[in-house]
Amino acid sequence: MLIAKEASYRLLPFRFLRIDEHHSESILLTADTGEYLFVSEKQLKDLAYKAVDTSSAHYKDLLARHFVFEPNVHDPFPEMAAQFSSRKSFVLKGPALHIFVVTLRCNHTCAYCQVSRAPLSGSGHDMSAEHAELAVDRMFEAPSPVLTVEFQGGEPLLAFDRIRQIVGLVEARNAVEQRSIQYVITTTLHHLNVEILDFAKQHNIQFSTSLDGPEFLHNANRPTPTRDAYKRTIEGIEQVRAWLGHDAVSALTTITSKSLEHPHAIIDEYVAQGFTNISLRPLSPYGFAKKSAKRLDYSMDEFIGFYLEALSYLMNLNAQGTFISEGYASLLLTNILTPFASGYVDLRSPLGAGLGTLVYNYDGDVYPSDESRMLLEMGEDGLKLGRVHQPLKELLQSPVIDMLLSAGVAEALPGCSDCALVPYCGADPIEHFARQADPIGHRAFSSFCQKNTALLTHLFRLLRDGDSETQKTLLSWLTRRSLSALPSPGYRG
Ligand code: SF4
Incomplete structure (x- = not known):
């Protein structure tokens, strides 16, 4: 039996995960800083028992990536604290994403819709001018120097006058505030007209739409009369x-059980339409989606199978010279390979809901995330922060925020606290509340955990084993640059 011996180095905290049985570097080591290294069983044992050869290159890797340090030679803690604070810098910025639900009305009847939309002519489902004004006041109470104003619905273009009013209010206020403002309208694009396009051009507004694949699939998933x-x-x-230019519109795909059979056709459609990014997202457990779950739903295993097939197809396309990235993989790669967090709300710890996002509902209620207002449409109103006339400080002191925070730090959650993937993952208490009726949730039964475990370990395997084309593709997704702009594969763990 090995016995820990006196060594010139000391261990720093790390987590580890066996990701393969039969690979010479089967174990992933991760540090709180997000740095990682693949090691063998023997190297892990040597590390734990302080038997690493301090003249080896492997030892220098351990030292450089903050798995060990040499007391009285160097102090790693200021460096590590700086790295950790960069990864968590979003915490100090306050809510930066402000979602204005200007109407619940919509012309679609998508069975998977996350929002309980109202019919086109429905009344009482539009945001009032007074609530819009108050919502803009709340947004500017957030300290973030960068603010994203996202218009959602229903179909927000059906309430274009309200969008115009809000943009006008924001611009007037920003003449003094001088924040960096980004506008996005999440829309089917069915109600565009010259007036809207002209306004979008004047105010640099981006559009985000849903494209579920080729015509037969899109029309089946997103029926209209x-x-x-x-x-x-x-x-x-x-x-x-x-x-507005080619990049003024982005699209994302919701994967239904029907979509599962068509990973290549969905990607081919995006390529044919000139998109350089596709976001493949599973069905959500919220809103109408849950009511239709029996008809539409599939297991997370099935989604993962679909996703990995799609990823492999995307890799082939990129290797053949067609640049197209996948959105969720790009976010995970940002968390793995850069010193910064992607900022994506679901992959934050502490959580993004409330701390990073606020939703102003059409009726003047305020929610910590889009998902929590969708739960409201299902009859769960427990996640409301308050009303839009309350100051932001008061909204952020709501008992809901306390409850979410107590379940919103992944590093402190059962299952996550000793998971090697935690530096790259998130807590997402609202997803766990929706699926398990408990914001902490049990990771052994968590589809969020199942998805992130499968996708993160797959990406780590590609980073370890992939050929140079694969490495270049992954790096190009990270930087959102085309493959030819990258000289050679970069950092490898
Ligand atoms: S959710 Fe799962 S993969 Fe993510 S940190 Fe927690 S245990 Fe790890």
Whole structure:
């Protein structure tokens, strides 16, 4: 039996995960700083028992990546504290994403819709001018120097006058505040007209739309009374590009059980439409999606199988010279390979809901995230922070924030606290509340955990084993640059 011996180095805290059985570097070591290293069983034992050869290159790696340090030679803690604070810098900035739900009305009847939309002519489902004004006041009470104003619905373009009012209020206020403001409208693009496009051009507004794949799949997933959802969305994409430029519109795909059979066709559609990014997101447990779950749902295993097939196809396309990245993989890679967090709300610890995002609902209620207002539409109103006339400080002192925070630090959650993937993952208490009726949740039964474990370990394997084309593709996704702009594969763990 090995016995720990006196060594010139001391251990720093680390976590480890066996990701393969039959690989010479089967174990992933991670540090709180987000640095990582693959090691063998023997190297792990040597590390734990302080038997690493201090003249080896491996020892220098351990030292450089903060798994060990040499007392009286160097003090690693200021460096590590700086790295840790960079990864968590979002905590000090306050809510930066402000979602204005200007109407619940919509012309679609998507079975998977996350929002309980109202019919086109429904009344009482639009945000009032007074609530819009108060919501803008709340947004500017947040300290973040960068603010994103996102308009959502229903179909927000059905309440374009309210969008125009809010943009006007924000611009007037920002003449003094001088923040960096970004606008996004999340829309089907079916209700675009010249007036809207002109306004978007003047105010540098971006569009985000849903494109679920080729025509047969998009129309099946997103039915409208006129059965032409695909055609109208494609026309909308073309109009936005013609007026505002190619990159003024992005798209994401919701994966239904029908989509699972068509990973290649979905990606081919994005390539054909000139997109350089595709976001493949599983069905959400919220809103109408949950009511339709029996008909639409599938296991996380099935989603992961689909996702890995799609990822492999994307890798092949990139290797053949077609640049197209996957959104969630790009976020995870940012968490793995850069000193900064991606900032994506679901992958934050402490949580993003409330701390990073606020939602102003059409009726004047304020929620910590889009998902929590969707739970409201399902009859769960326990996650409301308050009303829009309350100061931000008061909203952020709501008991809901306390409850979410107590379940919102992944490093302190059962299951996550000793998981080697925790530096790159998140807590997402609202997802666990929705699926397990408990914001802490049990990671052994968590589809959030299952998805992140599978995707993160897959990416780590690619980073370790992938050929140079794979490495270059992954790096190009990270930097959102085309493959040819990268000289050679970079950092490897
Ligand atoms: S959710 Fe799962 S993968 Fe993520 S840190 Fe927690 S245990 Fe690890």
